[in-house]
Amino acid sequence: MLAAVITAFGGPGVFALDEIAEPAPGPDTGIVDVTLAGVNYADVHRRRGEHEQPPLPAVLGADVVGRRRADGRRVAALLPAGGGYAQVAAPLRRHTVPVPDAVTDEQALAVLEQGLTAWHSLHTLGRVDGDDLVVVTAGAGGVGHLAVQLARWAGARVVALASSPSKRAAAVELGAHAAVDSRHPDLGSAVRQALGAAPTLVLDSVGGETFERLRAALAPFGRIVAYGGASDVSTTVAVDDLMTASTGVLGFRLQRVLDDEEIFASSAARLFHLAGRGVLRARIGGRYPLGAVGQAHADLEGRSTTGKLVIDVHRFG
Numbered sequence: 455m456l457a458a459v460i461t462a463f464g465g466p467g468v469f470a471l472d473e474i475a476e477p478a479p480g481p482d483t484g485i486v487d488v489t490l491a492g493v494n495y496a497d498v499h500r501r502r503g504e505h506e507q508p509p510l511p512a513v514l515g516a517d518v519v520g521r522r523r524a525d526g527r528r529v530a531a532l533l534p535a536g537g538g539y540a541q542v543a544a545p546l547r548r549h550t551v552p553v554p555d556a557v558t559d560e561q562a563l564a565v566l567e568q569g570l571t572a573w574h575s576l577h578t579l580g581r582v583d584g585d586d587l588v589v590v591t592a593g594a595g596g597v598g599h600l601a602v603q604l605a606r607w608a609g610a611r612v613v614a615l616a617s618s619p620s621k622r623a624a625a626v627e628l629g630a631h632a633a634v635d636s637r638h639p640d641l642g643s644a645v646r647q648a649l650g651a652a653p654t655l656v657l658d659s660v661g662g663e664t665f666e667r668l669r670a671a672l673a674p675f676g677r678i679v680a681y682g683g684a685s686d687v688s689t690t691v692a693v694d695d696l697m698t699a700s701t702g703v704l705g706f707r708l709q710r711v712l713d714d715e716e717i718f719a720s721s722a723a724r725l726f727h728l729a730g731r732g733v734l735r736a737r738i739g740g741r742y743p744l745g746a747v748g749q750a751h752a753d754l755e756g757r758s759t760t761g762k763l764v765i766d767v768h769r770f771g
């Protein structure tokens with residue numbers, strides 16, 4: 455089978471198309487003939503060798519949609535250990551879910567990894583309700599554009615952050631009440647102005663200065679859910695400061711959902727249901743051939759993309 459393989463950590467140029475052996479099925483894994491693979495920001499961190507370093511050579515890629523070889527059923531699957539940028543994948547059976555007819559391959563890919571992240575950050579941890587004033591960082595991105603829609607669906611007032619006018623327009627088109635430049639020099643004042651009051655709930659995927667400014671802008675009793683660190687700056691929080699401000703900081707990692715078969719299956723089915731009904735509109739920001747995974751990474755880390763990026767593993771150039 456063909457795969458986009460890395461033999462070293464580094465920039466987007468480290469990917470090379472290579473013919474490698476298909477993964478072998480194991481007692482807990484099944485074979486999936488992949489149609490589309492997804493690109494996630496976590497793949498950028500892995501490609502750079504940050505936080506965790508898979509053994510080399512490695513095939514990155516954490517989400518796929520395709521046909522289960524055992525029964526031909528259309529399925530989507532998550533691959534926390536990688537293996538997605540390839541024509542065949544071997545996900546754990548418990549991380550593989552059937553895709554309903556009403557949901558396209560692209561939608562399924564868009565709402566699985568990123569939708570689960572948006573849902574659990576917003577609902578399970580953030581406990582969003584219709585009175586909330588919500589800020590979503592990277593509000594036109596893969597997770598963010600779904601979080602904007604889910605927050606709006608929950609009845610909240612929503613402000614999206616994004617770094618370009620076209621991304622801000624995309625976030626508003628998807629349901630944000632307003633959008634603010636993510637590079638605004640006085641981010642706290644800008645989001646307060648856009649919301650009409652201090653935010654009560656922030657979803658943050660950026661970390662560093664963005665996290666600090668938004669945490670400082672929170673209303674008393676507000677909370678911030680940290681689920682990513684695109685700025686690559688790690689952040690520590692002093693509990694004394696939380697007591698003084700009477701605000702909360704929560705953290706989310708998708709692996710905790712994958713650890714629980716029932717939560718994973720039920721929340722994936724809910725997201726597919728919302729996508730199938732058109733409540734959740736997945737935006738496909740780019741479709742790349744397998745030979746252009748590096749370009750997809752360059753576009754993602756260059757902050758020029760919106761929505762979900764997908765890789766067509768049967769196109770090569």
Ligand SMILES: NC(=O)c1ccc[n+]([C@@H]2O[C@H](COP(=O)([O-])OP(=O)(O)OC[C@H]3O[C@@H](n4cnc5c(N)ncnc54)[C@H](OP(=O)(O)O)[C@@H]3O)[C@@H](O)[C@H]2O)c1
Pocket residue numbers: 493494495496567568571592593594595596597598615616617618621636659660681682683684685686706707708709754755756757758759760761
């Ligand atoms: N906790 C989990 O288990 C989990 C699961 C999935 C994803 N995530 C995290 O969620 C975040 C979003 O993932 P995604 O795949 O949907 O990516 P994405 O949001 O489509 O792309 C990343 C966005 O981050 C923003 N950004 C802000 N500062 C940046 C910087 N210094 N460099 C690059 N981008 C920067 C950019 O938006 P603007 O240019 O518009 O500001 C960029 O478009 C990532 O941090 C990812 O690691 C976490």
